[in-house]
Amino acid sequence: MAFFEPMQKATEPRHWLGDMEADHYFYGAGVMGQRFFEALRDEGKLLGSRCERCDWTYVPPRLYCERCFAELKELRDVGLRGRVKAFTVVYVNKQGEPLDPPEVFALIEFGPNITPFLHKLGDAPPERVHVGMVVEAVLKPPAEREGKITDIRYFRPI
Amino acid sequence: MRDVAIVGVGCTPFRPLTPEVNWKELTFQAAVRAYEDAGIDPRRDVDSFITCAEDFWEGFSIFDEFTPDQLGAVLRPMHTVTGDGLLGLANAVMQIKTGLCDVVVVEAHSKISELLTFEHVVELAFDSVYEAPLSRERDVHPYYVAGLEMQLYLHETGTTEEQCAAVVVQDKQNALLNPLAPYGTRMSVDDVLGSPPLSDPLKRLEVAPRADGCVVLVLAAGEIAERLCEVPIYIEGIGWCSESPWIAARGAEALYAKRAAQMAYEQAGITNPLQQIDFAEVDDRFAFKLLQHVEALGLAHPGQAGKLLLDGMFSRDGELPVNPSGGCLGAGDLIEAGGLARALEVVLQLRGEAGARQLPDVETGVALSWRGVPHGTGAVAVFRRRS
Numbered sequence: 001m002a003f004f005e006p007m008q009k010a011t012e013p014r015h016w017l018g019d020m021e022a023d024h025y026f027y028g029a030g031v032m033g034q035r036f037f038e039a040l041r042d043e044g045k046l047l048g049s050r051c052e053r054c055d056w057t058y059v060p061p062r063l064y065c066e067r068c069f070a071e072l073k074e075l076r077d078v079g080l081r082g083r084v085k086a087f088t089v090v091y092v093n094k095q096g097e098p099l100d101p102p103e104v105f106a107l108i109e110f111g112p113n114i115t116p117f118l119h120k121l122g123d124a125p126p127e128r129v130h131v132g133m134v135v136e137a138v139l140k141p142p143a144e145r146e147g148k149i150t151d152i153r154y155f156r157p158i
Numbered sequence: 159m160r161d162v163a164i165v166g167v168g169c170t171p172f173r174p175l176t177p178e179v180n181w182k183e184l185t186f187q188a189a190v191r192a193y194e195d196a197g198i199d200p201r202r203d204v205d206s207f208i209t210c211a212e213d214f215w216e217g218f219s220i221f222d223e224f225t226p227d228q229l230g231a232v233l234r235p236m237h238t239v240t241g242d243g244l245l246g247l248a249n250a251v252m253q254i255k256t257g258l259c260d261v262v263v264v265e266a267h268s269k270i271s272e273l274l275t276f277e278h279v280v281e282l283a284f285d286s287v288y289e290a291p292l293s294r295e296r297d298v299h300p301y302y303v304a305g306l307e308m309q310l311y312l313h314e315t316g317t318t319e320e321q322c323a324a325v326v327v328q329d330k331q332n333a334l335l336n337p338l339a340p341y342g343t344r345m346s347v348d349d350v351l352g353s354p355p356l357s358d359p360l361k362r363l364e365v366a367p368r369a370d371g372c373v374v375l376v377l378a379a380g381e382i383a384e385r386l387c388e389v390p391i392y393i394e395g396i397g398w399c400s401e402s403p404w405i406a407a408r409g410a411e412a413l414y415a416k417r418a419a420q421m422a423y424e425q426a427g428i429t430n431p432l433q434q435i436d437f438a439e440v441d442d443r444f445a446f447k448l449l450q451h452v453e454a455l456g457l458a459h460p461g462q463a464g465k466l467l468l469d470g471m472f473s474r475d476g477e478l479p480v481n482p483s484g485g486c487l488g489a490g491d492l493i494e495a496g497g498l499a500r501a502l503e504v505v506l507q508l509r510g511e512a513g514a515r516q517l518p519d520v521e522t523g524v525a526l527s528w529r530g531v532p533h534g535t536g537a538v539a540v541f542r543r544r545s
Contacts, residue, residue, distance in 0.1 A: 006178065013177040017274075020217060027286045060288055066402055086313065088305030089358040093297040094277035105292070105302050105357075107310070107406050118406040120292060126358070131313055149291050 032061040035075060037147035044139050046152075048114060050074045057114040080137040081158070082108040085116050089126040104129060108155055122154030134158045161380030162254045163390035164505050164541070165261075166196025171338050172371035172490045172499070174271065181216070181269035182228040188372035189229050189265065196376040197386060198261065200230030204376075205259035207231035209238045210246035210266040210494045214279045217272065229265055229374075242266070243373065243498030244527040244537035248396045250377045260379050266495035267372035276368070277301075284532050289405055301365065301444075303405055303532045305357025308446045312359060314410035314461075317449060319359050321464025323350035325445040326363055326487050328473055333488025335474075335515035336503075341367055341488050350445075364445035369490025373498035375505075391505045394522075394540045395428070397421025401534030408534050412447070415454035415526055415536040422524075423456075426540040431456040436520040437479040437507065439500035441528040441536075443486045451526050452480055455538070474515065482507065482515050497527030497537060508543040521545065 007013060029037055032049055039045045049061030049072040056067060059078050064071055087106040093099050104126055107116035121129060122138065135155035145151040168191030170176075170184055179187070193200055200207075209225040218224055222238030225231070239246040243266030250262040273279060280300040284290040293300055311317060324347050333342030345363075353363035383390035399417035401408055419431075428434045438455060442448035449463035457478055458466050466472065472480035483489050483503035492499050504523035506512045522542045529535040 010177070015177075015272075018217065020214060020219070025286075029287065033287060066407070086306055086310035088302055088309050088360070089355070090298050090302040090305065091355050091357065092299045094281070094299050095297075096299070099296060099298065103296055103298050103302070105298075105306055107306065115404070116406040118289060118292065149288050150295060 030063065032063050036060045040139075040151050041145040041147040044142070045077050046080060046110070046137065047075050048078045048110070050076050055113050059110060059115055059117045078110040078114060082110040082117065082135060082155070084121070084129065084131055084133045084135060085109045086131065087121065087129050089129070102126060106135070106155065108135060119152055120154040121156065123156035128157070159255045160257065161383070161392055162251045162377055163380055163383035163392045164375055165378045165383045165386045165390055166192045166198065166376030167374070167502055167505055168192025168195055169338065169373045169502055170371050171340075172369040172492060173340050174367065174369060174490070176269065176271065176370040181267060181272070184269060184370065185228040185265060185267050185372045185374070188267070188374045189263070192263070192374035192376050193230070198376065200263065204230070204261050204263050205235065206250070206253050206262045207234060207236040208246040208249050208262065208264045209236070210241060210243045210264070210498075211238055212240050212494060214282065215268075215270060215273060215493055229263060231263075241535065242494050242496060242527040242529055242537060244396070244501065244525065244539055245398055245497070247375065247393070247498070247501065247539060248398055248537060251393055251396050254377060254379050260382055262377045263374060264377065264498065265372065265374045266498045268368070268492040268495045269370050270368045270493050271370050280531060285404070289532070299356065301360070301531055302357040304365070304444045305360040307408070308360050308444065311410045311446055311450055316461050317446070317464040319351060320347055321449065321468055322364060322445045323347045323361070324468055325442060325448045326350045328467065329442065329448070329481055329485040329487035332474060332482055332515065333484025335513070336484050336489060337513070339484040339489035340369055341490060342484055360444060366443045366486035366491040369492055371490065371492050371495060371499070373495050373502050375498060375501065389509045389543060391508045392542050392544055394542045395422035395424065395426030396537070396539045397425070398537040399535070403533060405532050411460065412450045412454040412528070412536065414534045415451050415528065415538065418536045418538040419455050419526070422538040422540050426542075428540060432478065434522060435478070435524050436522050437482065437517055438524045438526065439481055439483060439485070439503045440526040441486060441496055441500065442481065443491050443496070443528070443530055445487065447528065448480065448485060451528070455524060455526060474517065479517055482512065482517055497525065500525040500527060501539060501541070504541045508541055
């Protein structure tokens, strides 16, 4: 290998800093996303799409069933209440610094045969959170909603 | 169809930082070693080259255009697989089996120390409309997904936090005998359990530290392999599978790995993995993933891997050694090179070239890779030394 005169000091290697230009990208909501976010913003509802053949509902709604590949046309209101299927208490941010207070993420099941929904828990001391806990969505007040996933502030225990 | 065997391996040591070389030179070093090992000239003897890489890890867009020169592949057939190295290996196997090529080179590398915003790039891999905004609000570490999946796995299988911590202890101890591995050390289960929580129940010491490194493998058709080297290591089966990309749609089981294993086992004629496989190298970027992946390989019943690990079944002198290399926890998270690092260890063990960590009497080994958080893609390859 042609390293006859290798670098011997840590300060020798040169480097350049750069950026990947990904700050500005347009992500379209899509057919189902449009319906989901409008229902969330305007009616305070959570919609799912149901596959009749598989008897399975996707929340957020998708245009197709990942099980049988059917195009999905039936939207249903899955309600704002569900049960915690799994949860985690996150203690660090991306820099590895403490998150104070910690953030709780959970998979929430709105019922049988419905894909769980990923979101955060709030108003819940981490030590009290448990699998099976009944929670409900806390939405932003109608005037503050923007049609985004964060229009749901978090889910809180009932 | 034709047999396919590995006839050459080359790598750099895996290290936390590699400031003295750039990523192309890192690859060049590993490639030179692989070609030397195989006794071939890449400008004359190789029919096709494959790199496994992804733009955002590399800091280039359209990275696949930057791959030929450091491998000796300029003006030769070359393509990039945007995925883990075992997926590239699968492409190489197909090119040889179909008769299109006789000798194929597969490369994967990690120069991840040069990505200064690793956690942000991981978050960029989340669904940008439904998932990423949830962690972006408070700059939450994206490995919370590993904490969530670990909690689900523990809850549904009865696996304990102690059993997961024991994975770290075993891996880091194994790594002490692997000169390629930077993260070997002796520690106790209590050290791991006492390390700060990252995303409960996931502890910081249960996360594999990242490493730079490159692995290059040279593959050849069976009849050529026998001519090129004394101990060709045959690829008897290779499979891959992707689960739903939605974080919330996946369950406690590593279904992607189970299906990938089924595909590979079917080709390799493996019907009873516990009887027919001598050892395994599996992705364990998070400690619990080793247990989940061992179960997906059919080497333990669901929920039993943790208990069997504590019983010593998967230790170097156990009935079925797992990660004699130290795995990701001991040898480092090599990003897209993870699968080839696992395959490299399997090949070295089967050749009898694993030095102080050599397992006795091994004939068949399996490698399993996973793409990492937040995704569910895996690949499995079965390797055999034919007597």
